[in-house]
Amino acid sequence: NNAAEVFHRIILLILKSLPLHLRPIILLSVFNFYFISASFSMSTSSRHYTIPEEMAKGFLVGNIAHDLGLQTKRLSSGKARIYTRDSGDYIELNRDRGVLLVKERIDREALCRQTTLCALHFQIILENPMEFYTVTVQITDINDNAPTFEKSEMEFKISESAITGAKFVLERAVDLDVGINDLKSYELKPTDHFVLKVHSNADGNKNVEMVLQKPLDREKQEQISLVLTAVDGGEPQMSGTMLIVITVLDVNDNAPVFTQSTYKATVTENSPKGTVVATVTASDADQGSNSKITYSITNNLDDIAKVFEVNEENGKVTLIGNIDFEESRHYQINLRASDEGGLTDSCKLIVDVQDVNDNKPEINIMSKSNVISEDAKLNTVVTMINIEDKDSGENGKVKCFINENMPFTLKTSNTNFYSLVTDSELDRERASEYNITVTCSDEGVPSLSSSVTLTLQISDVNDNAPVFERSSYEAYIVENNTPGLSIFTVKARDADWNQNARVSYILEDSSVNGVPVSSYVSVSADSGVIHAVRSFDYEQIKDFHFRVKAQDGGSPPLSSNVTVRILIQDQNDNPPQVLYPVQTGGSLVAEMVPRSADVGYLVTKVVAVDVDSGQNAWLSYKLQKTTDRALFEVGLQNGEIRTIRQVTDKDAVKQRLAVIVEDNGQPSRSATVVVNVAVADSFPEVLSEFTDFTHDKEYIDNLTFYLVLALAVVSFLFITCLVVIISVKIYRWRQSRILYHSNLPVIPYYPPRYSDILGTGTLQHVYNYEVCMTTDSRKSDCKFGRAGSQNVLIMDPSSTGTMQRIQNEKRSEADPPMSCWYFSRKKRGESTILLQNLWIISTFLNLFSLEDIFVL
Numbered sequence: 001n002n003a004a005e006v007f008h009r010i011i012l013l014i015l016k017s018l019p020l021h022l023r024p025i026i027l028l029s030v031f032n033f034y035f036i037s038a039s040f041s042m043s044t045s046s047r048h049y050t051i052p053e054e055m056a057k058g059f060l061v062g063n064i065a066h067d068l069g070l071q072t073k074r075l076s077s078g079k080a081r082i083y084t085r086d087s088g089d090y091i092e093l094n095r096d097r098g099v100l101l102v103k104e105r106i107d108r109e110a111l112c113r114q115t116t117l118c119a120l121h122f123q124i125i126l127e128n129p130m131e132f133y134t135v136t137v138q139i140t141d142i143n144d145n146a147p148t149f150e151k152s153e154m155e156f157k158i159s160e161s162a163i164t165g166a167k168f169v170l171e172r173a174v175d176l177d178v179g180i181n182d183l184k185s186y187e188l189k190p191t192d193h194f195v196l197k198v199h200s201n202a203d204g205n206k207n208v209e210m211v212l213q214k215p216l217d218r219e220k221q222e223q224i225s226l227v228l229t230a231v232d233g234g235e236p237q238m239s240g241t242m243l244i245v246i247t248v249l250d251v252n253d254n255a256p257v258f259t260q261s262t263y264k265a266t267v268t269e270n271s272p273k274g275t276v277v278a279t280v281t282a283s284d285a286d287q288g289s290n291s292k293i294t295y296s297i298t299n300n301l302d303d304i305a306k307v308f309e310v311n312e313e314n315g316k317v318t319l320i321g322n323i324d325f326e327e328s329r330h331y332q333i334n335l336r337a338s339d340e341g342g343l344t345d346s347c348k349l350i351v352d353v354q355d356v357n358d359n360k361p362e363i364n365i366m367s368k369s370n371v372i373s374e375d376a377k378l379n380t381v382v383t384m385i386n387i388e389d390k391d392s393g394e395n396g397k398v399k400c401f402i403n404e405n406m407p408f409t410l411k412t413s414n415t416n417f418y419s420l421v422t423d424s425e426l427d428r429e430r431a432s433e434y435n436i437t438v439t440c441s442d443e444g445v446p447s448l449s450s451s452v453t454l455t456l457q458i459s460d461v462n463d464n465a466p467v468f469e470r471s472s473y474e475a476y477i478v479e480n481n482t483p484g485l486s487i488f489t490v491k492a493r494d495a496d497w498n499q500n501a502r503v504s505y506i507l508e509d510s511s512v513n514g515v516p517v518s519s520y521v522s523v524s525a526d527s528g529v530i531h532a533v534r535s536f537d538y539e540q541i542k543d544f545h546f547r548v549k550a551q552d553g554g555s556p557p558l559s560s561n562v563t564v565r566i567l568i569q570d571q572n573d574n575p576p577q578v579l580y581p582v583q584t585g586g587s588l589v590a591e592m593v594p595r596s597a598d599v600g601y602l603v604t605k606v607v608a609v610d611v612d613s614g615q616n617a618w619l620s621y622k623l624q625k626t627t628d629r630a631l632f633e634v635g636l637q638n639g640e641i642r643t644i645r646q647v648t649d650k651d652a653v654k655q656r657l658a659v660i661v662e663d664n665g666q667p668s669r670s671a672t673v674v675v676n677v678a679v680a681d682s683f684p685e686v687l688s689e690f691t692d693f694t695h696d697k698e699y700i701d702n703l704t705f706y707l708v709l710a711l712a713v714v715s716f717l718f719i720t721c722l723v724v725i726i727s728v729k730i731y732r733w734r735q736s737r738i739l740y741h742s743n744l745p746v747i748p749y750y751p752p753r754y755s756d757i758l759g760t761g762t763l764q765h766v767y768n769y770e771v772c773m774t775t776d777s778r779k780s781d782c783k784f785g786r787a788g789s790q791n792v793l794i795m796d797p798s799s800t801g802t803m804q805r806i807q808n809e810k811r812s813e814a815d816p817p818m819s820c821w822y823f824s825r826k827k828r829g830e831s832t833i834l835l836q837n838l839w840i841i842s843t844f845l846n847l848f849s850l851e852d853i854f855v856l
């Protein structure tokens, strides 16, 4: 102990002499030295035990009595006890047994923490005499603590773009144990992406890091859980774990991707705006905003953007424009999907447009004739038509037809070309115009159609001749017309058109009674009006007919003709003519009335004719005045003058009667005849009475002379004729004899006869007698002889030239003379003049009896 004191002093002196900054080091070294030397000294004078920690109560630390060489009695008497200043009450002294026992469980870690040498220092103090012993109980470590981490879990957020080699510091584990029981190593599992790296610091601590050795991909693994295990070196080994949760943070490393590179969709044309055509979808493996996809259409050269629209967010492609199959059958929409990081993908959307029957067939007239001739041949092409339907398929198949009952048909050569041709004969006169409606319809459902109406004119061909309205015409004209008077109009119609229907009227050459008809009538070429060229005389010509030709203006012209008969109507233009008694200059004529004549005695008959006809020739007779009161009367109808009373002596011999002959025309015309009647019994008496006759003696002589002359001529002619006939007969007889012998054919000979050339007015010939006979031939039952009064000539054809005087006392009771005249006139109007002459002759014959003539 003294030595130690000395040593202390020396140390202190040294320390004092040392510079200040060296003093701690020296002090520390000294302390160590001291401590070591002290321990050595203690060990010699103290006891040292070692026990493991965590021993149970009562665990025997050491037999201190034995070790100290003390009797247990000493322990009891000395009231041995443990003295400790700071160490806890871990150890107890069992004085009886003289051993040290564990009083309380000892936790080394609690006692010494990390201090490697952990010992309990205490003294055992004895009294009587006081002694003390230093006892050191070293507590050894047992592996009773596992390494622990402060937190059971550690979270990291690491971007997936972190590069390999990136380090992440981990929390260290703590093991309360020391020494071998202390923390030994770490382990990290799994090791896919990270490896563990532990390196010691200068201060002895270990830094635990994990190092990224393989890139992270959030899209593959968004969260990685690692287990970090810390193990100690104790036996048994203990470990502690910590969960490392790594959240991989997204980086926009993925572009959006369309589900298909090409989408297909169909849409019918004319779909309404807003129709969803298709939906494109792109996905982005990234997260959050990096995966927020925006769709857009990238076409910019065409008009796609005007037709389609893509919803930015959901990729629905909708229609915003009109889709027309006929304009475009496909659309290619280029779509882009882009995320917010600017990465993109693109795809195509091919939209096929489906046809809808929305187009009418279009009818284009390629060429057309507006006019076709009515004589066009069959299959003449009238119009060429081109059909177009913009639709496709059935919607574009077109069929055309025309309205029914048309003489046309549609022919098709090629699907889209039609020609309209004639398929039956045309007739402008039946239909001059056709409205041909061409209707074309497609085969879509519902079918669409369109039509066009072609108006076709049929041009005229001169195929119709003019046609008169009637098959024949009859017209009347009153005689004595003014020349140039229009009589009548013929009218012909021509069914053709225009020039072909322009009818001209032409009078056809013919002759009427040997005179060209053109000297009778003329026809106005334009109007068909027939004009009289001359004034007609009914008494000369009663009717005539001619032909009028109607000719159209076509080329060649067509014509037709019609017979026109003109009937001339009578006018009361002729006064009655008294045939008997003949009116001469002086009234030579006298009728004898015997004084003994009875009442009703027929004195004479006034015979008058009227060359007019009908009413105009209907004559009536009246007495104008009588010399004596009511001796005679005239038959109103027949002109017979009869006595109406007995003749008396008072009655004058010479009676003069004026008879008015009136016709029935309007106005009526009349003639007056004076009839001298001699009321006497003998001719001389008469002569004496008719003194005024004498001055006519010379006239009568002359007349007689002429009569004789005429008779001589007639007789001469008659004899000449007879001679000629006889000689001809003889000649022929002789000739026939010769012919008989020579067998030559017999040529019959007909004697010349006078033909009935009567119409032209050359009537003052004697041979008219014969004609008169033919007039009163058997055709007419009106015998002249019966018609006349007492003096009638009958000429028998068989007795040519023989004249007989027949005193016809009997009145004809059958036909009134008027009707007879009328009838005969109707047949032979021309004979009137002849008859007139006959009457003249007969008057002479009446005046002079046949005997007188022969005497003469």
Ligand SMILES: *[C@@H]1O[C@H](CO)[C@@H](O)[C@H](O)[C@H]1NC(C)=O
Residues within 6 Å of the ligand: 433, 434, 435, 455
């Ligand atoms: C044709 O049509 C026109 C005009 O629509 C009409 O005036 C004419 O009468 C028609 N013709 C026929 C023959 O239907």
Ligand SMILES: *[C@@H]1O[C@H](CO)[C@@H](O)[C@H](O)[C@H]1NC(C)=O
Residues within 6 Å of the ligand: 508, 560, 561, 562
């Ligand atoms: C008149 O017409 C008839 C038919 O109606 C014809 O036979 C005749 O030849 C025509 N005459 C003339 C002169 O054209």
